[in-house]
Amino acid sequence: MKMDEQIRSMREQIEAAAAAITDSREMHQLRKQYLDNKTGLISALMKNMRDLSPEERPAFGKIVNELKTWALEFFTAQDARLKAAELAAKNASEQIDVTMPASAHCCGALHPNTLIANELIDIFAGMGFTVFEGPEIENDYYNFTALNTPKDHPARDMQDTFYVSPELLLRTQTSAGQIRVMENTKPPIKILSPGKVFRSDDDATHSPMFSQMEGLVVDKGITLCDLQGMLDVFAARVFGEGVRTRLRPSYFPFTEPSVEVDVSCFSCGGKGCRLCKDTGWIEVLGAGMVNRKVLENCGIDPDVYTGFAFGMGIERIAMLKYGIPNIKMLFESDVRVLTQFRG
Numbered sequence: 614m615k616m617d618e619q620i621r622s623m624r625e626q627i628e629a630a631a632a633a634i635t636d637s638r639e640m641h642q643l644r645k646q647y648l649d650n651k652t653g654l655i656s657a658l659m660k661n662m663r664d665l666s667p668e669e670r671p672a673f674g675k676i677v678n679e680l681k682t683w684a685l686e687f688f689t690a691q692d693a694r695l696k697a698a699e700l701a702a703k704n705a706s707e708q709i710d711v712t713m714p715a716s717a718h719c720c721g722a723l724h725p726n727t728l729i730a731n732e733l734i735d736i737f738a739g740m741g742f743t744v745f746e747g748p749e750i751e752n753d754y755y756n757f758t759a760l761n762t763p764k765d766h767p768a769r770d771m772q773d774t775f776y777v778s779p780e781l782l783l784r785t786q787t788s789a790g791q792i793r794v795m796e797n798t799k800p801p802i803k804i805l806s807p808g809k810v811f812r813s814d815d816d817a818t819h820s821p822m823f824s825q826m827e828g829l830v831v832d833k834g835i836t837l838c839d840l841q842g843m844l845d846v847f848a849a850r851v852f853g854e855g856v857r858t859r860l861r862p863s864y865f866p867f868t869e870p871s872v873e874v875d876v877s878c879f880s881c882g883g884k885g886c887r888l889c890k891d892t893g894w895i896e897v898l899g900a901g902m903v904n905r906k907v908l909e910n911c912g913i914d915p916d917v918y919t920g921f922a923f924g925m926g927i928e929r930i931a932m933l934k935y936g937i938p939n940i941k942m943l944f945e946s947d948v949r950v951l952t953q954f955r956g
Contacts, residue, residue, distance in 0.1 A: 655680055734805065746790065869905070873896055874896070874899065899925075931943065
C-alpha cells in the first residue's frame with residue numbers, strides 16, 4: 614500500500630507540473646526529470662527492489678513498469694499538444710493580409726560614372742572599338758617614356774604623380790594601356806581604354822582619383838579629319854543632335870599635332886550662357902595624331918601607319934551632362950544625389 618501511494622503521488626506530481634507548462638522545451642526537461650535512464654525519478658524507484666523479498670519483487674516491478682508506460686504515453690501526448698499550439702501561434706503571427714498595400718521599396722540607380730562609361734562604350738563599340746583595361750599600378754616606361762615623355766622631359770611637370778617606387782607608379786593616364794596594345798598587336802588597331810587614374814590634384818572640378826576613357830586608332834591613311842568625324846558622332850550621341858565639335862591647337866607629348874576638343878554648348882545652343890561661360894563652347898577632351906616617336910617605340914612604322922588618340926574624363930562628361938556642380942558629389946555616395954540618375 615505504501616508503494617501504491619508513492620506511485621499515485623508521483624503521477625499526481627507529473628500531471629500537476631505538466632499542467633503548468635506552456636513550452637515544449639520545458640516539457641522535455643520535465644520528461645527527462647522523470648524518465649531519464651540514469652537520473653530519472655521513475656528509474657530510481659527500481660533501486661528499492663533490493664529491499665524487497667523475492668516474493669514481492671515481481672509485483673513491485675510490474676507497478677513501476679506500468680507507471681513508466683503511463684508516463685511515456687502522457688509525455689508524448691503533452692509534447693504533441695504543446696507543439697501543435699506553438700505551430701498555431703506561429704502561423705497566426707506570420708499571417709499576411711493580401712488585401713493590404715504592399716510595402717514601398719526604394720529602387721537603386723547606377724552611379725553617374727557607370728551610366729556615362731556604359732554609354733561611351735556602347736557608342737564607340739558601335740564604331741568598331743574594342744575595350745582594353747590595363748593595370749592601375751604602372752611601369753614608368755609605359756606611363757611616360759614610351760609616350761614620348763623621357764625622365765628629363767618638362768611635360769612630366771604637367772602631372773603630379775604618385776610614385777610607389779622609382780619605377781612603379783599609380784598611372785596618371787590610361788594611355789599606358791595603348792602602348793601595351795601597340796607593342797603586341799599589328800595594325801589596324803581600334804581600342805577603347807577605360808579605367809581609374811591618379812594625380813595629385815584636388816578642387817571643385819578635379820579629384821586625386823578619377824576615371825578616364827581613352828581611345829586609339831592606328832591604320833593606313835588615318836587623318837585628323839577621321840578624328841573629328843568620329844568626335845562629331847560622339848558629341849551628338851552624348852549631348853544631343855545638332856551639337857558640333859571644334860578643334861583648338863594644344864600640346865601633348867604623345868600626339869602631334871595635338872588639339873583640345875570643344876563642343877557647342879548644348880544648354881544655350883551656342884548663344885552663350887553660364888555653363889559655357891558665354892563663349893558658346895565647352896571643352897570636353899584632348900586628342901591628336903599619334904606622335905611618330907610613339908609609333909616607333911612600339912615597333913610600328915610611322916611612314917606606313919598613322920593614328921589618332923583621344924582621352925576624356927568620365928566625371929567631367931557626367932558633370933556636364935547631368936549638371937553636377939562639384940566633382941566631390943560623385944564620390945560622397947549620397948543616395949539623395951545618386952538616386953536622381955536613371956539609365
